[in-house]
Amino acid sequence: GIQVEQSPPDLILQEGANSTLRCNFSDSVNNLQWFHQNPWGQLINLFYIPSGTKQNGRLSATTVATERYSLLYISSSQTTDSGVYFCAGGMEYGNKLVFGAGTILRVKS
Amino acid sequence: DAGVIQSPRHEVTEMGQEVTLRCKPISGHNSLFWYRQTMMRGLELLIYFNNNVPIDDSGMPEDRFSAKMPNASFSTLKIQPSEPRDSAVYFCASTEGTSNQPQHFGDGTRLSIL
Numbered sequence: 001g002i003q004v005e006q007s008p009p010d011l012i013l014q015e016g017a018n019s020t021l022r023c024n025f026s027d028s029v030n031n032l033q034w035f036h037q038n039p040w041g042q043l044i045n046l047f048y049i050p051s052g053t054k055q056n057g058r059l060s061a062t063t064v065a066t067e068r069y070s071l072l073y074i075s076s077s078q079t080t081d082s083g084v085y086f087c088a089g090g091m092e093y094g095n096k097l098v099f100g101a102g103t104i105l106r107v108k109s
Numbered sequence: 110d111a112g113v114i115q116s117p118r119h120e121v122t123e124m125g126q127e128v129t130l131r132c133k134p135i136s137g138h139n140s141l142f143w144y145r146q147t148m149m150r151g152l153e154l155l156i157y158f159n160n161n162v163p164i165d166d167s168g169m170p171e172d173r174f175s176a177k178m179p180n181a182s183f184s185t186l187k188i189q190p191s192e193p194r195d196s197a198v199y200f201c202a203s204t205e206g207t208s209n210q211p212q213h214f215g216d217g218t219r220l221s222i223l
Contacts, residue, residue, distance in 0.1 A: 031209050086152065095209070095210055
C-alpha cells in the first residue's frame with residue numbers, strides 16, 4: 001500500500017514566523033488532503049488538493065502529483081496554529097486514505 | 110449544515126464489557142469511514158462503507174470488532190468484549206460520492222477501557 005512520510009516530525013515557531021511542511025508519497029495518489037488536529041483533538045479539513053495550488057487565508061498548499069509530494073505553507077503563524085498537521089493520500093476507488101504520522105507544531109508567543 | 114456526529118464523546122468502561130460507538134454521517138454522503146487513533150499507531154482506517162455496504166474491513170483488528178451501517182444515516186462500531194488495548198480515540202468520517210472526494214471527520218469518541 002501507499003506509504004506517507006511527513007517532515008519535519010515536530011517544529012517550534014515564534015509567533016509571526018513562516019513555515020513549510022512537507023508530505024511525500026511512495027506512489028501516485030488521486031486523493032490528497034491536509035488536516036489540522038487542534039489541541040481538543042478535532043480533525044479539521046484544511047485542503048483537498050490532489051494537484052495544483054490552493055490558498056485559504058494565511059495557509060496555502062501545493063501538490064506536485066508527478067513528483068509525489070505536497071507542501072503546506074503557514075505564513076505569519078499564530079498560537080492558534082499549534083497542533084498536529086496530517087496529510088493523507090489515496091489512490092483507490094472509495095476515497096480510502098492513508099495518513100502520515102503528522103507534524104507537531106508549537107507556536108510560541 | 111450539521112457535520113458528522115459521533116456519540117458518545119467519552120466512554121470509560123471496564124474490560125470485558127461491550128462498547129458501542131455511534132456515527133451519523135453528513136446528510137447526502139454515501140461513504141463512511143471508521144478510524145482509530147493511538148500514540149503508537151497513529152490514525153489507521155478500520156473499515157469503510159459505500160452506499161451502506163462494507164467495502165474494506167481489512168483494518169479491523171480482530172473478531173471482537175464489528176461495524177454495521179443499517180441505513181444511510183447511521184453506523185455503529187462495536188467492541189465485544191473490550192480490552193484495555195482498545196483504548197484510543199475512534200473517529201468517523203464521511204464523503205460525498207465514492208471517488209476523489211474530501212473526507213469530513215466527526216469529533217471522535219475517546220474510549221478508555223480499564
